[in-house]
Amino acid sequence: MLISLSEALSYAETHGGGLAAVNTPFFEALLATIDVGERAGVPIVLAFAQSHEKYVSIEEIGPAMVALASRSEAPFVVHVDHGEDIEYIRTGLDIGFTSAMIDGSLRPYEENVALTRAVVEMAHERGADVEGEIGAMSGNENGDPSQGIADETLYTRPQEAADFVARTGVDCLAASFGTVHGLYRREPRLDYELIEQLRRAAGVPLVMHGGSGLKPQEYRACIDRGVRKINYYTYAAKAALDAARDALEGEDTYVFSDVAVRARQGVREDVGRFVQALAPRAGAL
Structure with missing residues (x-):
C-alpha cells in the first residue's frame, strides 16, 4: 500500500527505529526491496534519484514502483x-510518487531556501511531503579513489538548519555530519554531538544520506540521536553485481534471466540486513 512519508516517519519516531530508503533504479532491486518490505512489515521508502536517469528514466520505472x-x-x-x-x-508526483527530496544544497543558501519553499508549496498542495537539504557531502558512487572522505567544512550548521526549516516548511531535513555518498575510502567518523544539535535546532526528523557501508551500531547511534530516515543504494547495487558475477561463473547459467534472479537474491539479502539494522531494538523482522 502507498503511504505518505510523514506517516512512515511517524512510525519510525514512535517505535524508535529508522526508515530504510532504498534507491531502486533497476528492476531486480525494486522487486527485492518489495520482498524485504513484505517480510518485514515495516514502512520502507522506494526511491529514485534524478542522477539515475542515465540508467532508466523515471517515466519508465516510476509507474512500476507505484x-x-x-x-x-x-x-x-x-x-x-x-x-x-x-x-x-x-513529474514524479504526476506519476504517483508520494514524496520528494529537493536538493538545492550546492546552490547559494538563499537560492536553496527559495527553491525548496517553492517545491514545498507545490507538493503540499498535492498532499505530498518534502525533504530538503543543507550542508553537502562528497561522493564516491563509482569507486573513484580520490573521493569517499567526508569534508567537515561542509557539515550542516544547527542555526542554519533551524532557519532553513522555518522558512521552507520541509517535513524532514537531510544534513551532513560525516557520511559520504557511495564507497568509503576510510572508516567514517560520524559527529554524533552534531546530530543531537541538529535535531534540536531543526525540530523535524533528520535524514542521513550516504547510508551504505556503516556498521549496525553506527546506524543505531544515529537513530538514537534523531535520524529517522537513512538512504541506501551503493552497497545494494554492489550486492547485485557480486551475485550476478557468481551466477555467470555457474555451469548451469545459460540465459540472462538466471543472472537477474541471482541479482535479485543478492539485493534481497543485503537490503534485508540493512532494514534489520534500522529496526526498533525489539526487532521488526
Whole structure:
C-alpha cells in the first residue's frame, strides 16, 4: 500500500527505529526491496534519484514502483530522491510518487531556501511531503579513489538548519555530519554531538544520506540521536553485481534471466540486513 512519508516517519519516531530508503533504479532491486518490505512489515521508502536517469528514466520505472507498492499489503513510500529542479519533482508526483527530496544544497543558501519553499508549496498542495537539504557531502558512487572522505567544512550548521526549516516548511531535513555518498575510502567518523544539535535546532526528523557501508551500531547511534530516515543504494547495487558475477561463473547459467534472479537474491539479502539494522531494538523482522 502507498503511504505518505510523514506517516512512515511517524512510525519510525514512535517505535524508535529508522526508515530504510532504498534507491531502486533497476528492476531486480525494486522487486527485492518489495520482498524485504513484505517480510518485514515495516514502512520502507522506494526511491529514485534524478542522477539515475542515465540508467532508466523515471517515466519508465516510476509507474512500476507505484504499481508494485500500491498492490502490496506492506506499507511503502515512493520517493523522488535528489530532485534537482521543481519540474522533475512535478513529474514524479504526476506519476504517483508520494514524496520528494529537493536538493538545492550546492546552490547559494538563499537560492536553496527559495527553491525548496517553492517545491514545498507545490507538493503540499498535492498532499505530498518534502525533504530538503543543507550542508553537502562528497561522493564516491563509482569507486573513484580520490573521493569517499567526508569534508567537515561542509557539515550542516544547527542555526542554519533551524532557519532553513522555518522558512521552507520541509517535513524532514537531510544534513551532513560525516557520511559520504557511495564507497568509503576510510572508516567514517560520524559527529554524533552534531546530530543531537541538529535535531534540536531543526525540530523535524533528520535524514542521513550516504547510508551504505556503516556498521549496525553506527546506524543505531544515529537513530538514537534523531535520524529517522537513512538512504541506501551503493552497497545494494554492489550486492547485485557480486551475485550476478557468481551466477555467470555457474555451469548451469545459460540465459540472462538466471543472472537477474541471482541479482535479485543478492539485493534481497543485503537490503534485508540493512532494514534489520534500522529496526526498533525489539526487532521488526
